[in-house]
Each structure stands twice: as C-alpha cells, then as structure tokens.
Amino acid sequence: MWVIAPAATVALVFSAFAIAFPAQAETFFGTIQGAVIDGFSWYYVLITAFFVAFCLFLGFSRFGDIKLGKDDDKPEFSTGAWFSLLFAAGMGIGLVFYGVSEPLSHYVDPKPGVEGTSAQLAQSSLTQTYLHWGVQAWAVYVVVGIALAYAIHRRGRPLSIRWALEPVLGRRVRGGWGNAIDAVALVGTLFGVATSLGLGVLQISSGLDAAGIISEPGLLAQVIIIAVITTAVLFSVLSGVTKGMKWLSSTNLVLAGLLLLFVLFAGDTFYLLREWVQSIGSYLQNFVGLSFSVSAFQGADGQAWQATWTSFYWGWWISWAPFVGMFIAR
Numbered sequence: 001m002w003v004i005a006p007a008a009t010v011a012l013v014f015s016a017f018a019i020a021f022p023a024q025a026e027t028f029f030g031t032i033q034g035a036v037i038d039g040f041s042w043y044y045v046l047i048t049a050f051f052v053a054f055c056l057f058l059g060f061s062r063f064g065d066i067k068l069g070k071d072d073d074k075p076e077f078s079t080g081a082w083f084s085l086l087f088a089a090g091m092g093i094g095l096v097f098y099g100v101s102e103p104l105s106h107y108v109d110p111k112p113g114v115e116g117t118s119a120q121l122a123q124s125s126l127t128q129t130y131l132h133w134g135v136q137a138w139a140v141y142v143v144v145g146i147a148l149a150y151a152i153h154r155r156g157r158p159l160s161i162r163w164a165l166e167p168v169l170g171r172r173v174r175g176g177w178g179n180a181i182d183a184v185a186l187v188g189t190l191f192g193v194a195t196s197l198g199l200g201v202l203q204i205s206s207g208l209d210a211a212g213i214i215s216e217p218g219l220l221a222q223v224i225i226i227a228v229i230t231t232a233v234l235f236s237v238l239s240g241v242t243k244g245m246k247w248l249s250s251t252n253l254v255l256a257g258l259l260l261l262f263v264l265f266a267g268d269t270f271y272l273l274r275e276w277v278q279s280i281g282s283y284l285q286n287f288v289g290l291s292f293s294v295s296a297f298q299g300a301d302g303q304a305w306q307a308t309w310t311s312f313y314w315g316w317w318i319s320w321a322p323f324v325g326m327f328i329a330r
Contacts, residue, residue, distance in 0.1 A: 002179040007186040036315075037307040041294050042114045044314040049291045058146065068149040068329075084253035089327045095133060096198060097203050098260070102129045112298035112305050123282055126275070130283040132310065137317045142327025152329055160330060161185040161309040161322045183212055185322035192319035201225050 058064055067073070077085065100172040106125030114124050147164035157163040162178035169177055204225050205217040216223055236244035264272055293310070295302025 002176075003182040003186065005140050006183045007180075007190070010183075010187050011190050017062045023116040033307060037303060041303070041306050041311045044318075045292060046293050048136045048140060048314050050315075051143050053138045055135075055142050064115070065148070066154075069148070069153040073153070077115055077246070081250060084249040085246065086328065087145070087256075088249035088252045089324050091133070091137075094199060096256070097199065098133070099129070101257050102132065111309075112295060112301040126279045127282045127286055127311075128290065130279060131287070132313045134283065134292070136314065140314075140317045140321050141328060145328030148325055148329035159326060161326065164325070188319040189323040190320075192316060192323065195316060195319075197226065197229065200229065 017028075052083075075082070103122075103125040107121050108130050110121055110124065111128060114121070115125070144161075144164060148161065149160075151157040151163040151166060152159055155163075155166075157166070158181055160178075162173045162181045165181060166173050172178070173181065200223050205222055207223070208214040208217055219227075232248065236248040238244070295306045298305070
C-alpha cells in the first residue's frame with residue numbers, strides 16, 4: 001500500500017499531464033532533462049565508471065568466490081537459458097534498432113570535437129556505440145543484482161529492492177525509508193519500461209510501413225501493437241520464469257542469433273569480421289578515455305550531444321537497474 005499508492009500516483013499524474021498537455025509536457029521534461037545534464041552529466045559518467053571498477057574488483061577478489069545461494073544449491077537454469085534470460089531482460093529491442101542506427105548517426109553527425117577522414121569517423125562511430133551498449137550497462141545491472149541476490153539467497157530476505165541497502169540503512173529499510181526506496185525504484189522502472197516500449201512501438205510501426213504491410217500506421221495501429229506486446233509479456237510473467245519467460249527469452253535469443261547470421265553472411269562476411277575485430281581493439285584502446293568523457297570543452301553543442309547520447313543511455317540503464325537487478329537476483 002505505502003509503495004504502490006505513491007508510485008501509482010506519480011505515474012498517473014505524469015501520464016495525465018503528458019496526455020492532456022503534450023506540448024507543455026515536452027517543454028517541461030526537456031527543461032528538466034537539460035538541467036539534469038548540465039548539472040549532473042559528470043555524475044552519471046563517474047558513477048557508471050565506478051560500477052565497472054567495482055564489478056572488476058568483485059570478480060577478481062576473494063569476494064568473487066561467494067556463492068549467491070546456499071552452499072548446496074544447484075543452478076535452476078542451464079547456462080544457455082540463463083544467458084537468454086539476462087540478454088532479453090537487459091538489452092531487448094533497443095539493441096536491434098540502435099545497433100544499426102547509432103553508428104550511422106555518429107558517422108553523419110559526429111560527436112563534437114571528433115574529426116578525421118571518413119574511415120576515422122566510421123571507426124569512431126562504432127567505438128562510441130560499443131561504449132554505449134557495452135560493459136557499462138551490465139555493470140549497472142550487476143551491482144544491483146549482486147546486492148539483491150546476496151540479500152535474498154544468502155540472508156533470506158524478500159525479493160524487494162530495499163534489502164539491497166540494508167547494510168547501509170540497517171533496520172530503517174523495514175519502515176518508511178524502505179517504502180520510499182521501493183516506490184522510487186518502481187517509478188524509475190515504470191519510466192524505463194515506458195521508454196523501451198515507446199521506442200519498440202515506433203520501430204515496429206516503421207517496419208510495418210517499410211514492408212508495405214500497413215501504410216503510415218496511426219494511433220490505432222500503435223495501440224494494437226502495445227496491446228499485443230503487453231499480452232505476450234503478461235503471458236510470460238503469469239506462467240512463471242521457468243516456463244513462459246524462459247521460452248520467450250530463448251526464442252528471442254534464437255531470433256537475434258538468426259538475424260546476426262543473416263547480416264554476417266548476406267553481406268561481405270570477411271570484411272565484417274575484420275571490422276568487428278578492429279572495433280573491439282579500438283573499444284579496448286579508448287575505453288578509459290571514453291568512459292570519462294563529458295564533452296567538457298565542446299560548449300553547448302557538446303552538452304546537447306551528451307544529453308542525447310551518453311547521459312541518456314546511462315540514465316536509461318540506471319532506471320532499468322531495479323527491474324533487471326531483481327530479475328538477475330531471482
């Protein structure tokens with residue numbers, strides 16, 4: 001009650017405002033986003049870099065040997081099923097769209113301060129995309145997932161985001177502080193899901209239009225798409241993680257693999273393999289510098305780019321972290 005009611009109220013107020021006054025809502029949210037980016041873009045970049053370092057520390061220290069479960073517990077899923085569940089929860093439809101559109105966007109309209117030949121711009125665009133969809137996103141998810149998994153499987157706590165902060169807040173997580181934490185996590189998850197769902201609906205609508213199935217899909221078509229997606233998600237959730245969600249995630253991974261193979265073999269296969277290897281090297285070579293880049297010397301253009309790309313992604317991953325972290329922990 002003290003979690004659902006505040007979260008639902010906030011979500012309904014913002015939704016009603018956006019529906020009733022779309023132009024004013026766009027201006028309002030744009031102003032807030034600009035203020036956040038101007039004041040805290042450095043924090044987004046710093047905290048995600050810290051998450052990466054923290055995950056590396058855990059993985060290579062003695063803490064990496066702690067089993068997230070009872071000492072005699074056996075894995076509930078196979079490695080393949082486990083990977084497909086994490087992949088579907090953490091990436092999903094955004095990777096399919098931005099995996100193609102983002103490098104092209106960076107190539108046509110480079111990051112302020114990035115110059116060079118067409119080949120250099122192409123490499124830079126791919127490296128920047130690798131950063132946005134690389135280890136930072138998973139580091140954000142893993143930090144929340146590990147904290148929750150330890151609380152749930154080692155300490156016997158309920159599946160709730162508040163218990164990840166019990167070592168910091170102590171018994172206060174059982175009262176108002178805990179309710180506030182869960183409510184904020186729920187609101188963040190709702191807005192994160194809304195962003196992904198909105199992008200997904202726009203992608204599917206554009207695909208139907210491009211394929212000649214539906215010419216210029218309107219609001220009704222988009223509502224139907226949302227209903228179909230929501231029905232599929234409800235089916236997978238209600239049937240449980242071990243059944244519907246596992247099947248949906250495995251199917252999703254198979255389709256993603258088939259798409260990958262089609263792109264690889266329908267195009268210049270050996271060129272794509274060479275480019276892939278070189279881009280991994282460029283990503284590793286520039287990882288630290290890009291991870292801490294906030295376009296500090298590029299003025300208003302740099303801040304606008306930061307808000308549109310890097311800070312947007314880091315905020316998106318952080319908003320998804322409670323949901324994906326709980327999913328990982330489960």
